[in-house]
Amino acid sequence: MGLTGVAATNAGLAALGGGAIAAGGFGMVGGAVVLTAALSFSSAVVFDYAKGEFDTRYGYWSCASENMSTQFFPSAERHESKCGESPKAS
Numbered sequence: 001m002g003l004t005g006v007a008a009t010n011a012g013l014a015a016l017g018g019g020a021i022a023a024g025g026f027g028m029v030g031g032a033v034v035l036t037a038a039l040s041f042s043s044a045v046v047f048d049y050a051k052g053e054f055d056t057r058y059g060y061w062s063c064a065s066e067n068m069s070t071q072f073f074p075s076a077e078r079h080e081s082k083c084g085e086s087p088k089a090s
Helices: 005-016 027-058 060-067
Strands: none
Touching: 005 027
């Protein structure tokens, strides 16, 4: 494009939005929506993966009902799961 700074940002958002509003696209607003959706989806995927790994390693949900602990994450000093079993090695 050959643009820099704010002009490059605006042109990039308009390109993601399908072109300028005057040309029939959604403009910068459309680009912002596309970018927000992409970042939200990728963040959700990463969070879900990390949460699944946490649940697998510490077995939190398998014993949450029997302990009903108020501490969600295990403390640094404690190396046991909530049920008293050792966490799985990674």
